[in-house]
Amino acid sequence: MKRDFLTGEELGAFELERLLDRAADLKAGHDPARKGGRLGAESLAGRSVALVFERPSTRTRISFDVGVYELGGHPVVLRGDEMQLSRGESIADTAQVLSRMVDAVVIRSGSHQRVVELAAAADVPVINALTPLHHPCQAIADLLTLRERFGDLSGLRLAYVGDGNNVARSLAILGELAGVEVVVAAPADYQLEEAHGVKLTNDPRAAADGADALYTDVWVSMGDEDEERRRKDLAPFRLDADLVAAAKDSAIVLHCLPAHPGDEITAEVLYGPQSAVFDQAENRLHAQKALLELLLG
Ligand code: CP
Ligand code: NVA
Numbered sequence: 260m261k262r263d264f265l266t267g268e269e270l271g272a273f274e275l276e277r278l279l280d281r282a283a284d285l286k287a288g289h290d291p292a293r294k295g296g297r298l299g300a301e302s303l304a305g306r307s308v309a310l311v312f313e314r315p316s317t318r319t320r321i322s323f324d325v326g327v328y329e330l331g332g333h334p335v336v337l338r339g340d341e342m343q344l345s346r347g348e349s350i351a352d353t354a355q356v357l358s359r360m361v362d363a364v365v366i367r368s369g370s371h372q373r374v375v376e377l378a379a380a381a382d383v384p385v386i387n388a389l390t391p392l393h394h395p396c397q398a399i400a401d402l403l404t405l406r407e408r409f410g411d412l413s414g415l416r417l418a419y420v421g422d423g424n425n426v427a428r429s430l431a432i433l434g435e436l437a438g439v440e441v442v443v444a445a446p447a448d449y450q451l452e453e454a455h456g457v458k459l460t461n462d463p464r465a466a467a468d469g470a471d472a473l474y475t476d477v478w479v480s481m482g483d484e485d486e487e488r489r490r491k492d493l494a495p496f497r498l499d500a501d502l503v504a505a506a507k508d509s510a511i512v513l514h515c516l517p518a519h520p521g522d523e524i525t526a527e528v529l530y531g532p533q534s535a536v537f538d539q540a541e542n543r544l545h546a547q548k549a550l551l552e553l554l555l556g
Pocket of ligand 1: 315515517
């Protein structure tokens with residue numbers, strides 16, 4: 260039975276913990292099968308993974324491409340506009356064809372429903388590389404980053420401040436599964452419609468108070484309209500030095516990137532001493548390698 264990774268809800272708590280263990284080992288080079296460099300796990304030897312990008316990407320695209328290569332597999336990177344999908348071929352037919360030729364499909368799309376349809380029609384695992392609703396690959400890298408900074412995840416307090424978007428939703432789902440106390444602070448019109456077991460508030464200061472990690476994301480996600488209104492409405496939720504001061508002294512600052520310093524986060528905080536954003540970006544690679552092994556193992 261093939262397994263997909265579309266929202267993160269496909270994982271159990273123990274499985275998530277093992278996935279993070281494996282990601283940490285891959286990062287540290289503790290793989291017993293390792294031969295040299297970052298190569299050597301060979302867990303994807305002889306296997307191909309299609310990486311379909313219907314939306315722009317820097318981190319996700321590179322980390323999956325390099326990750327498949329480092330596991331001994333073959334990444335096939337495809338832009339949506341160069342596939343027949345862009346000329347009306349159906350998602351279901353595309354899923355059938357991909358299933359005959361590759362061992363897994365990673366897809367970034369402007370429609371979550373399209374990814375669900377692809378997964379339903381495919382015989383191979385499908386991984387969500389971001390939709391407007393979910394970004395679960397980001398969340399597993401975020402948990403890896405928290406774990407390497409703090410050790411045990413259980414009981415950590417993470418305050419997400421800003422737009423209640425795909426990144427916030429995935430953090431809520433996977434953070435809750437990992438035992439992290441997630442609080443999402445957003446204006447009422449931008450808040451998650453479902454709590455997913457975490458705390459929702461419209462008070463950024465209360466969310467940041469005593470937090471171990473402060474997290475934000477762009478105010479205008481891919482596909483969002485009315486940029487000016489969003490900037491105005493979300494301005495009180497900027498991650499700035501005052502919010503950092505409300506968190507613990509040991510708190511780290513997270514952002515999935517790309518960032519817009521001056522909008523959702525000040526440059527002082529983004530590039531300040533508490534920022535872990537580039538570790539977080541690197542951890543996309545390690546977490547996704549562990550995910551590929553789990554789904555293709
Ligand atoms: N964080 C993230 O998914 O970045 P990209 O859009 O560059 O892939
Ligand atoms: N919320 C952002 C995340 C980008 C990685 C978007 O969907 O555009």
